[in-house]
Amino acid sequence: MNNFAAPTSSNLLESVNEKLDHLMASFSVLAERQQVTDEIMTELVTFFQRFREDTIEGSERNLEEIRAATDVFMSRTNDVAETTVRLTEAVVAGLRDVTAVSEEASKEHYLALRHLAQTSLRKAPLGSTRIRCMFLVHMIESWDAQIDVYYAMKSDPRFDPVVISINRSFPGDKDFGGEEVVSKALSDLKIEHVRIATHDVAEAREMLGYLAPDVIFRQSHWDNDYPPAFSTSELSIAKLCVIPYGMSIVQKFVHSDPTPETVSPMAFDQPYHRSAWRIFCETEQTRTYFKSFQHSHPGKFVLSGYPKHERLRKAIGQGKWPLPDGGGKPFRVIWAPHHSLDDNWLAFGVFHQVYKDMLRWAQSAPDIQFVLKPHPALFGTAVGLGLLSQGELEEFKREWRALPNCAIEEGLYAEIFAASDLMLTDGLSFLTEYQLFDKPLVFIDSQRHVPLNALGQLALECADTVTSVSQAEDTVMAYLNGKPWGHEEARRRLREIMLPNERPSADIIVDAIAEGLGIHRAPQYGLSISADQPEKSFGH
Numbered sequence: 001m002n003n004f005a006a007p008t009s010s011n012l013l014e015s016v017n018e019k020l021d022h023l024m025a026s027f028s029v030l031a032e033r034q035q036v037t038d039e040i041m042t043e044l045v046t047f048f049q050r051f052r053e054d055t056i057e058g059s060e061r062n063l064e065e066i067r068a069a070t071d072v073f074m075s076r077t078n079d080v081a082e083t084t085v086r087l088t089e090a091v092v093a094g095l096r097d098v099t100a101v102s103e104e105a106s107k108e109h110y111l112a113l114r115h116l117a118q119t120s121l122r123k124a125p126l127g128s129t130r131i132r133c134m135f136l137v138h139m140i141e142s143w144d145a146q147i148d149v150y151y152a153m154k155s156d157p158r159f160d161p162v163v164i165s166i167n168r169s170f171p172g173d174k175d176f177g178g179e180e181v182v183s184k185a186l187s188d189l190k191i192e193h194v195r196i197a198t199h200d201v202a203e204a205r206e207m208l209g210y211l212a213p214d215v216i217f218r219q220s221h222w223d224n225d226y227p228p229a230f231s232t233s234e235l236s237i238a239k240l241c242v243i244p245y246g247m248s249i250v251q252k253f254v255h256s257d258p259t260p261e262t263v264s265p266m267a268f269d270q271p272y273h274r275s276a277w278r279i280f281c282e283t284e285q286t287r288t289y290f291k292s293f294q295h296s297h298p299g300k301f302v303l304s305g306y307p308k309h310e311r312l313r314k315a316i317g318q319g320k321w322p323l324p325d326g327g328g329k330p331f332r333v334i335w336a337p338h339h340s341l342d343d344n345w346l347a348f349g350v351f352h353q354v355y356k357d358m359l360r361w362a363q364s365a366p367d368i369q370f371v372l373k374p375h376p377a378l379f380g381t382a383v384g385l386g387l388l389s390q391g392e393l394e395e396f397k398r399e400w401r402a403l404p405n406c407a408i409e410e411g412l413y414a415e416i417f418a419a420s421d422l423m424l425t426d427g428l429s430f431l432t433e434y435q436l437f438d439k440p441l442v443f444i445d446s447q448r449h450v451p452l453n454a455l456g457q458l459a460l461e462c463a464d465t466v467t468s469v470s471q472a473e474d475t476v477m478a479y480l481n482g483k484p485w486g487h488e489e490a491r492r493r494l495r496e497i498m499l500p501n502e503r504p505s506a507d508i509i510v511d512a513i514a515e516g517l518g519i520h521r522a523p524q525y526g527l528s529i530s531a532d533q534p535e536k537s538f539g540h
Contacts, residue, residue, distance in 0.1 A: 149243070222270070255344050282305060321420070322416070348446055366404070
């Protein structure tokens, strides 16, 4: 129930006409600037949303006046591009229908018309030679997977990339938050961005509409990680693209998953995957996994390679370590615990079982430096599951940071990897990513985790596996004392899978998007538009 008085008929007409005048003024400005139908149609969608708020939700309606207002609207759009007129006709006809039916039916009409408008936006030809790509960033720790694509677009005249910092919620979090952390990290990287920290769906939807993206990249396929305004269904105003935030190395995500597949639907058959226009696969094996679910036209799966892998390799020789050497060269260990502490969900994490032993080891080994690199959801999950109290967690972090040979690092990590000597982890993405640095990797096996797929099995062949901190100590000390790093054949095979193309994956992704929209590179002028070639549209 709205907490304001219902508008009178005259006020309602005045409000509607005011919005129509504003919209037509926007059309006029766009026309003068020789802008394009996709921007005009974004204005239409915004108008439609506001029209519904002011008319359908009001308790008084004057149908004749509303119909007259929509007739005026139609009469003023005769000089707009034909595709826009068709959309306008559909919207106006729908508005007339909405005002003539019951409240429940009007909501159904509204949803159907909104879908029509969004579909028209996706299908409309690009009226500009620049493709606006929006990057929704909620997890700076995974920005390495997309940052080179952003930079490639910044230097490509075919593209207009826009970065948005938004909130997130991981397992164990009580609410959405963290946008300010993402924004600061982007600013530190000197990346211009727009901040959308609101929790209000309508406000976020309106802001996205004004930005009028052609293509949207989200960092994760998990809708639950995002405020509702950034769920898959709310992003259908643009073509969705996927760059996985990490290589999938497990057969399933929960032990209770009854499906017999050797590949988990949770990783490859989510609403975001089904709705995506392009999915950029890091390996041929990944592309095969996606195709096996038959949820989309197979042409939308592009073997691009993984920009994150190439980004990590660029850090080799550029290492930065957060602790001083102290007059010598101490042995540098990264301890990277995963957040899957629950016995059902993945179940790789052992932090709650080993953190006291790790603290004892660090206290007794001043010649080894330990950098704790937690998964961003680790601490919240540990407390949320009741495995540690908040007080116990804070006391551990205080004691850990108080040691001169220990630090905690969050955020981006390529340069820390490059500066380290060894990694100790219980999974998951780092089992493959750290292999790119050709350094010893020790895996703490929880002995309760979900089964690995073929890629995961290969990753384990490249690591030393232990089941306790005491075994980890023995293994690390062996490498500290000069034991050579082995597993050469397995590491060679893994690198071939992880780096499938000689050409940079960011370039492959950028060209695939542009060519899918009918825009190609031109040797002399940088780009050309193939007006006679229809867009290849798979999914959206």
